[in-house]
Amino acid sequence: MGHWLSGEIPGFAVVGRVNAGKSATLATLLEVDDDELLRISGTPGETTDVQPLPVRYDGEELLRFLDTPGFQQPVEAMREIQRLAGNGVPGPAAVARFVQECRARFPDEVRLLEPLVEGAGVIYVVDPCKPLRDSFLAEIEILRWTGRPRLALLNPQGEMAPELEREWRERLGTSFNLVRTFDAHEARFEERRRLLEALLQIEEHHAGHIRRVIGAMENERDARREEAAETILDFLEKALTLRVSEAIDERDRGIPSRAEKKREELGVRYFKKLAELEASCLARLLKIYRHHLIAPDIDPARHAGLDLTMAETWRKWGLSRWQLTAAGAVAGGAAGAVFDLGVGVHSLGAATVIGAFGGGTAAFFKGGALPELRIIGGGLGKIRGDGQAMVAGPPASVNFAWLLLDSMLIRHAGILARSHGRRDRQVLEVSEQESRVRVFPAERRSLFQKWFTSCLKGTPDRAKEPRVFAELVKALGEGGA
Ligand SMILES: Nc1nc2c(ncn2[C@@H]2O[C@H](COP(=O)(O)OP(=O)(O)O)[C@@H](O)[C@H]2O)c(=O)[nH]1
Numbered sequence: 012m013g014h015w016l017s018g019e020i021p022g023f024a025v026v027g028r029v030n031a032g033k034s035a036t037l038a039t040l041l042e043v044d045d046d047e048l049l050r051i052s053g054t055p056g057e058t059t060d061v062q063p064l065p066v067r068y069d070g071e072e073l074l075r076f077l078d079t080p081g082f083q084q085p086v087e088a089m090r091e092i093q094r095l096a097g098n099g100v101p102g103p104a105a106v107a108r109f110v111q112e113c114r115a116r117f118p119d120e121v122r123l124l125e126p127l128v129e130g131a132g133v134i135y136v137v138d139p140c141k142p143l144r145d146s147f148l149a150e151i152e153i154l155r156w157t158g159r160p161r162l163a164l165l166n167p168q169g170e171m172a173p174e175l176e177r178e179w180r181e182r183l184g185t186s187f188n189l190v191r192t193f194d195a196h197e198a199r200f201e202e203r204r205r206l207l208e209a210l211l212q213i214e215e216h217h218a219g220h221i222r223r224v225i226g227a228m229e230n231e232r233d234a235r236r237e238e239a240a241e242t243i244l245d246f247l248e249k250a251l252t253l254r255v256s257e258a259i260d261e262r263d264r265g266i267p268s269r270a271e272k273k274r275e276e277l278g279v280r281y282f283k284k285l286a287e288l289e290a291s292c293l294a295r296l297l298k299i300y301r302h303h304l305i306a307p308d309i310d311p312a313r314h315a316g317l318d319l320t321m322a323e324t325w326r327k328w329g330l331s332r333w334q335l336t337a338a339g340a341v342a343g344g345a346a347g348a349v350f351d352l353g354v355g356v357h358s359l360g361a362a363t364v365i366g367a368f369g370g371g372t373a374a375f376f377k378g379g380a381l382p383e384l385r386i387i388g389g390g391l392g393k394i395r396g397d398g399q400a401m402v403a404g405p406p407a408s409v410n411f412a413w414l415l416l417d418s419m420l421i422r423h424a425g426i427l428a429r430s431h432g433r434r435d436r437q438v439l440e441v442s443e444q445e446s447r448v449r450v451f452p453a454e455r456r457s458l459f460q461k462w463f464t465s466c467l468k469g470t471p472d473r474a475k476e477p478r479v480f481a482e483l484v485k486a487l488g489e490g491g492a
């Protein structure tokens with residue numbers, strides 16, 4: 012024996028019916044969204060052996076989970092164990108004998124009971140949407156006879172009917188040390204931590220190891236949040252200071268159609284670059300949170316037929332009306348009080364806005380007006396050493412910055428809400444969700460507004476960065492993150 016467990020490392024075997032969601036539970040708990048590492052499948056019998064899943068921090072194994080194939084013939088196995096117990100009440104000894112003697116007839120039951128006989132704790136996963144049949148009662152009995160510490164998890168795969176849930180809870184409550192709900196498709200950080208804390212309650216002997224795992228998990232969450240904040244700030248700074256130039260000569264200027272064509276190319280390149288910055292920011296966020304099945308919502312066709320007359324361009328870029336309104340609520344709503352909306356535009360002096368802003372930027376979003384890409388210098392700036400160039404920069408309105416931040420915060424929240432136990436592909440939706448910047452406290456808004464303005468001027472205010480970073484870290488942790 013001693014095949015599945017090792018020394019003082021606490022082990023927990025995840026057991027239950029085939030398709031109860033055992034593998035999905037572990038995948039969500041351990042943040043594994045890769046089927047190569049942890050197979051989740053609607054086809055029964057895909058997991059045919061016990062799979063050890065060590066939990067390591069800093070190279071040291073602190074905890075070990077064991078994924079199992081699941082019960083196949085619980086009623087027959089229960090009878091066999093009763094038979095082995097003779098006239099006595101079945102207990103750990105009868106289960107141990109069953110494991111030793113009945114492998115040929117009950118390969119699945121023996122496989123899943125083996126780690127328990129060796130000393131692993133039990134995590135029993137059930138779908139409480141299923142009727143509580145005799146076969147489940149047999150599983151519950153067998154697990155009770157193992158004498159191991161036992162946690163039952165309700166993993167609802169559909170609507171949980173209150174009546175049925177009560178029945179499951181009552182039944183499980185008499186045979187398990189603890190009964191908890193853990194929805195493998197919905198659980199987030201808090202639920203994952205609560206699951207580990209539940210293990211702490213049923214398995215006092217290994218409290219030290221489990222506590223270290225919980226501590227490490229919390230540290231990791233904080234570190235990730237900081238890394239995400241750094242990533243988003245880096246993106247914002249790059250996006251807000253992005254300038255793209257297109258060389259023009261005398262002939263271009265002389266022929267309006269040529270100049271127009273250059274301007275169009277400039278727009279295409281500007282948005283392409285912006286989309287690249289956005290995509291790389293998202294890719295980094297997905298990496299930080301270990302997600303491989305989330306597709307970035309960046310439309311490759313976005314830049315086809317790009318036109319600087321804007322509305323369409325901006326829509327393609329994902330900055331839809333609702334977002335503009337949301338940002339308007341931040342920047343526009345408090346116009347005059349906290350924000351100095353004009354700074355970004357006027358300080359550029361020579362900046363020419365192609366198309367009409369309609370005067371003040373405060374009215375920017377009124378009536379659904381869309382932002383304009385700014386062509387700096389009207390195509391005549393002496394930007395490059397070798398001649399003249401037309402330069403495109405970000406829209407002058409600082410609302411643009413708020414949009415970029417808001418869309419990243421919403422995506423970040425979407426990433427946190429996604430459990431690793433899912434195996435469907437997901438596209439992050441920005442448009443359907445709530446604005447995050449709208450609920451920023453006034454001081455934070457003011458700070459970001461100033462920093463954004465400095466970025467749009469092309470000279471990011473370094474002195475403000477530590478505070479901007481700290482506030483962003485806070486913002487990333489808000490809203491159940
Ligand atoms: N809707 C829903 N489906 C789930 C949940 N957990 C697992 N499933 C699905 O149920 C099937 C079996 O899951 P799996 O984890 O492989 O079950 P196992 O055989 O107990 O390991 C898969 O298609 C999963 O996507 C859940 O919490 N909600």
Ligand SMILES: [Mg+2]
Nearest residue numbers: 033034050058
């Ligand atoms: Mg499985």
